[in-house]
Amino acid sequence: MRAVTIGVFDGVHLGHAYMVKKMIQYANDHGQIPTAIVFEMPYEAIINPQNFDGLLTTPAERSELLKNLGIRDVIIQDLKSIANMREKDYVDLLLKAYDMKSIYVGYDFKFGKHAQGDVELLKKMGEMRGFTVDVTPKILDGDMRISSSLIRRQIKDGRPDMAHHFIGRPFTISGVVFKERGIGSKIGFPTANILRDGSNLIVPKYGVYLVRSTIDGEVVYGVMGIGVRPTTDIDGEVTYEVHFLDGNYQLVGKRLKVELMEFLRPEMKFANLEALKNAIKADVNMAQEMISQNKYG
Secondary structure, three states, X not given: OEEEXXXXXXXXXXXXXXXXXXXXXXXXXXXXXXXXXXXXXXHHHHHOHHHOXXXXXXXXXXXXXXXXXXXXXXXXXXXXXXXOOOHHXXXXXXXXXXXXXXXXXXXXXXXXXXXXXXXXXXXXXXXXXXXXXXXXXXXXXXXXXXXXXXXXXXXXXXXXXXXXXXXXOOEEEEEEEEOOOOHXXXXXXXXXXXXXXXXXXXXXXXXXXXEEEEEOOEEEEEEEEEEOOOOOOOOOOOEXXXXXOOOOOOOOOXXXXXXXXXXXXXXXXXXXXXXXXXXXXXXXXXXXXXXXXXXXX
């Protein structure tokens, strides 16, 4: 027997956490397995991909975050695979394939072909088919509804601090460190260059960020450049490179998770490498000043 919650869960933000924790409590009290069915991509990304800002988290990251909350089983599903199912057929799938006894969804949950099914239909089907339906209302912060779309806007606007507020933890950039040309080392600021995990991921506002990471169990701070490096590059490819403030770590080939703490300045094109070096020096000084204020403990 399972308690099921269904959604994209991108970012696994505070609104998601509220619903998931409520479901887990009910599942544990009623001998049900707390289960999350996670869609890889949201509906709007499928029907209008050119206007989609990108995912906050990969499906694997969402699975890990949900399990950290207490979900015992995460099922990753391609929304396109069930998009043309009739409402009744989709509910039958949940009942037969997963032995669903209860379901937890948000107030705006849609299902079935052309997303015609809603929570009222789900409740009626629950009464007929013998499963309980719990609907989570809007989760507000002031007058703003906490949502993945809201958090994406904060990331695109260079507001990682506000994203942190709505997610409940810092927004992260993760991936494997690879060896590049070493321009940073040549001007005195060696960097770790990150090849991000996954695809269809959101690209934060181009610029320089104060960041935090954990290396060999130690919390370290750095400055991260995100953008197309107009001073040194002409191909326009987005890069992610971080200079750590207190050491030159040997990270090539290792996985690195970097938390974005504050936006320091927009990306700029400098006249030469000397001007770039002076700008990075100013970025480092600004980051050290911010860290000294003990805001990030």
